[in-house]
Amino acid sequence: xxxxxxxxxxxxxxxxxxxxxxxxxxxxxxxxxxxxxxxxxxxxxxxxxxxxxxxxxxxxxxxxxxxxxxxxxxxxxxxxxxxxxxxxxxxxxxxxxxxxxxxxxxxxxxxxxxxxxxxxxxxxxxxxxxxxxxxxxxxxxxxxxxxxxxxxxxxxxxxxxxxxxxxxxxxxxxxxxxxxxxxxxxxxxxxxxxxxxxxxxxxxxxxxxxxxxxxxxxxxxxxxxxxxxxxxxxxxxxxxxxxxxxxxxxxxxxxx
Amino acid sequence: xxxxxxxxxxxxxxxxxxxxxxxxxxxxxxxxxxxxxxxxxxxxxxxxxxxxxxxxxxxxxxxxxxxxxxxxxxxxxxxxxxxxxxxxxxxxxxxxxxxxxxxxxxxxxxxxxxxxxxxxxxxxxxxxxxxxxxxxxxxxxxxxxxxxxxxxxxxxxxxxxxxxxxxxxxxxxxxxxxxxxxxxxxxxxxxxxxxxxxxxxxxxxxxxxxxxxxxxxxxxxxxxxxxxxxxxxxxxxxxxxxxxxxxxxxxxxxxx
Numbered sequence: 001x002x003x004x005x006x007x008x009x010x011x012x013x014x015x016x017x018x019x020x021x022x023x024x025x026x027x028x029x030x031x032x033x034x035x036x037x038x039x040x041x042x043x044x045x046x047x048x049x050x051x052x053x054x055x056x057x058x059x060x061x062x063x064x065x066x067x068x069x070x071x072x073x074x075x076x077x078x079x080x081x082x083x084x085x086x087x088x089x090x091x092x093x094x095x096x097x098x099x100x101x102x103x104x105x106x107x108x109x110x111x112x113x114x115x116x117x118x119x120x121x122x123x124x125x126x127x128x129x130x131x132x133x134x135x136x137x138x139x140x141x142x143x144x145x146x147x148x149x150x151x152x153x154x155x156x157x158x159x160x161x162x163x164x165x166x167x168x169x170x171x172x173x174x175x176x177x178x179x180x181x182x183x184x185x186x187x188x189x190x191x192x193x194x195x196x197x198x199x200x201x202x203x204x205x206x207x208x209x210x211x212x213x214x215x216x217x218x219x220x221x222x223x224x225x226x227x228x229x230x231x232x233x234x235x236x237x238x239x240x241x242x243x244x245x246x247x248x249x250x251x252x253x254x255x256x
Numbered sequence: 257x258x259x260x261x262x263x264x265x266x267x268x269x270x271x272x273x274x275x276x277x278x279x280x281x282x283x284x285x286x287x288x289x290x291x292x293x294x295x296x297x298x299x300x301x302x303x304x305x306x307x308x309x310x311x312x313x314x315x316x317x318x319x320x321x322x323x324x325x326x327x328x329x330x331x332x333x334x335x336x337x338x339x340x341x342x343x344x345x346x347x348x349x350x351x352x353x354x355x356x357x358x359x360x361x362x363x364x365x366x367x368x369x370x371x372x373x374x375x376x377x378x379x380x381x382x383x384x385x386x387x388x389x390x391x392x393x394x395x396x397x398x399x400x401x402x403x404x405x406x407x408x409x410x411x412x413x414x415x416x417x418x419x420x421x422x423x424x425x426x427x428x429x430x431x432x433x434x435x436x437x438x439x440x441x442x443x444x445x446x447x448x449x450x451x452x453x454x455x456x457x458x459x460x461x462x463x464x465x466x467x468x469x470x471x472x473x474x475x476x477x478x479x480x481x482x483x484x485x486x487x488x489x490x491x492x493x494x495x496x497x498x499x500x501x502x503x504x505x506x507x508x509x510x511x512x
Contacts, residue, residue, distance in 0.1 A: 194335035206271075
């Protein structure tokens, strides 16, 4: 599926904890789905460690290639939170305390009766020229620098930030998907699905096999921007599966 | 943490289903943890769609930069399974049916009384010069091409393939981690942890905040190759947290 109407996005996940395997990312799927609904297709994601040159190079490559770039992680108060400085260096601009960020965090910590110490003051450092992204959860803002959106890594905070950002974005028609799951091996329907894909290049047809209780099955996922077309093609897929002796089933919630 | 003894790895996750947000990757954390145990540090991960040029470029960038590259996804029988062809193009070699792969799949489908049709025969196509990676689950092999290991995307199959690959890899001392969780906000201990990191550059100290039941807490994760040192530093972290009035707690299993 590569409609010229769709905008493109990439995501940069910043943090040793994901690369080490300690934490599983929970942000990519949320952001990709939210963007899809406003016609922005996620085209690439990268996960890099908390190392400045890695972050800078990845930001510069991605922002040149895609309409929008979303980063998550590395904007807290600790020594391994280096995203804001890296973004400033990637854009070749200065960085310093942003007056509005200072005001929000002062108010936040005063209300919480928590010391606004030097570590917490780091969270007011925003690259010159960036616009703040609201953080309704814990006050410390994200920011937008041209086509790069810098957000928190904690899912609850990232989701709140993204909700504020989405209305600013220009997208295209919503990308939706339908799926049909049959209790047949993917290899049995592969040729028919390849032909269906060739006849309908404007949609994306993906086959995702699974095994459950010793039985091979496959989910056929159709993605595109025309819901009527997707519904018609889903019927075609279901008819094909039943025509070869299979049944339409619920996909097991978890692969064995 | 950047010990010269450690080997480096990158991972390339191939598939529209992860980028679209439909499926959450389950392979990175497993591979990163398994590699860490044999002294290979995961340094970068990329997720790309089922588009040939994207896969080829990513493979060529990653294999030049890291000791090992692991790919998952795109080696099944369907039209969107293009990884093997992309690897051949990335290395500039030919591709064709591999006699041993043909033998294994013929035997597998004969035993299962399933037709070994043209789609399934695609899974015998292996780049010239590659070595097969055993698939004890569903027969269709992965392969190794120089420092690139091409594996299935289905977690159960990937894990079985990786188990066969690990003994081939040269690594370094095992990377282990310990974590200490306290019911204090990360901003309160940030300065002390920065100082501890500065004194111990050979380990990695990461701070991962959370909120549970309205209370801010933080997990301090120490990673390195010397278990005794990690244990001593964990005690230092715990002492610091209690010295400022906090308590050591279990990290909630899930952020709110």
